[in-house]
Amino acid sequence: MTLESLRLSWSEGCNIVIGQSHFIKTVEDLGEIMASSVPGAAWGLAFNEASGPCLVRSAGSDEKLVAEAIHCARTIGAGHSFYLILGQGCFPINVLDRIKSCPEVCSIFCATANPLEVIVARTEQGAGILGVIDGFSPKGVEGPADKAERSALLRRFGYKFA
Numbered sequence: 001m002t003l004e005s006l007r008l009s010w011s012e013g014c015n016i017v018i019g020q021s022h023f024i025k026t027v028e029d030l031g032e033i034m035a036s037s038v039p040g041a042a043w044g045l046a047f048n049e050a051s052g053p054c055l056v057r058s059a060g061s062d063e064k065l066v067a068e069a070i071h072c073a074r075t076i077g078a079g080h081s082f083y084l085i086l087g088q089g090c091f092p093i094n095v096l097d098r099i100k101s102c103p104e105v106c107s108i109f110c111a112t113a114n115p116l117e118v119i120v121a122r123t124e125q126g127a128g129i130l131g132v133i134d135g136f137s138p139k140g141v142e143g144p145a146d147k148a149e150r151s152a153l154l155r156r157f158g159y160k161f162a
Contacts, residue, residue, distance in 0.1 A: 004120045005133070006075055010068045010085050015092050017084040017111045018072075018118070018132065021104040024049055024057060026082055031059040033098045034084075041094075042087025044069040050079025050126070062087055076118055078127045080106075093159075110134050 010016055027047050034043045044065025047057045056073045060066035065085045072083040084099070086092065092111035099105060110116065114135030121128050142150070154160040 002122045003130070004122065005117045006120055008072045008075060008083075008116050008118060010072065011065065011087075013088040013113070014065065015086040015090070015111060015113045016072070016116065017082075017086070017092055017096065017099060017108065018129070019082050019084075019099070019108040020078075020080055020106045020129065021047070021082055021102070022080055022106055023104045026102070026104040027057045027059050029102050029104060030082065030084060030099065033095060033102060034061070037095045037098055038090050041090040043090065044085045045082065046070040046073035047082040048073050048077065048079055054079070076120055076127065076129065077122075078120060078129045081129055 008016065024047070027045060030045055034041060034045075042062035042065055044060035044062055044067070045058060046066070046069035049055050049057055056070055058066050058070055060069065065087055069083045069085045072085075073081065076083075086095070096108070096111055100108060109118070109129055110132045112134045117133040119130040119132065121130055151160065
């Protein structure tokens with residue numbers, strides 16, 4: 001077995017959700033979740049099929065984001081993993097509960113806009129995701145000014161009132 005740390009990239013200002021699912025129907029179901037949760041949102045999805053022809057399956061509303069999702073899927077190469085890139089203005093908080101409740105979804109590894117490394121194990125059979133390194137390590141503890149900025153940021157995004 002070999003272990004790798006693979007860095008993924010996608011368009012600036014976008015987020016990625018990486019997860020594991022168990023069935024080819026994932027592509028259609030996650031597509032329906034995106035279309036009904038955030039109508040008009042730009043998104044791209046790729047899913048690594050783990051049996052039969054073992055193809056990278058894809059869907060999306062934006063060709064560039066679909067291509068980026070396919071690139072992520074091919075870079076990692078782990079069976080039954082999916083890569084959903086959310087366009088600008090669409091955030092994981094808008095869709096994550098619905099994605100987690102999708103019957104095919106087994107787990108979510110991350111939902112982030114941060115720099116991302118995926119830890120992958122490879123064997124003779126194939127590859128699997130062990131985990132992710134999402135962003136950077138803490139540099140300190142927030143103080144009063146940091147707390148005030150966090151609250152202001154949430155209000156600017158429209159998540160908190162008052």
